[in-house]
Every structure is written in C-alpha cells, then in structure tokens.
C-alpha cells in the first residue's frame with residue numbers, strides 16, 4: 001500500500017462539467033465551455049436571490065410609472 005502514486009493528472013482530466021457532464025476544458029475549468037460556466041453562474045445567482053427574497057416579487061416593472069411617483 002505504498003507503491004501506488006496518486007495520478008493527479010488523471011484526476012484533473014477525469015473532472016466533468018457539473019452542468020452537462022462533458023469533459024472539462026482547461027480554459028473553462030471547472031466547466032467544459034464558457035456557455036456552461038455562464039449557465040452555472042446564472043443558476044447560482046438566481047438561487048442566491050431566491051433565498052434572499054423568497055417572499056414578494058422583485059421589481060416587476062422598471063421604468064414605467066412606478067409607485068415612487070417620480071417625474072422625468
């Protein structure tokens with residue numbers, strides 16, 4: 001149990017994209033492509049906001065006669 005070096009490279013290469021499950025690209029670790037990176041980021045942000053403000057919808061209408069009553 002000592003003649004068994006851990007193949008770090010293999011571990012790295014074995015990494016898979018958490019979004020689609022494809023092989024990870026070194027340029028976009030830990031994702032396979034920028035697209036997946038954006039998707040994951042979007043999900044993360046959405047969930048984060050959801051958790052923060054679960055009750056009451058956010059600004060539904062922005063820039064359309066809001067209750068603030070501000071004149072332009």
Ligand SMILES: [Zn+2]
Pocket residue numbers: 017018019020021022031032033036
């Ligand atoms: Zn992917």
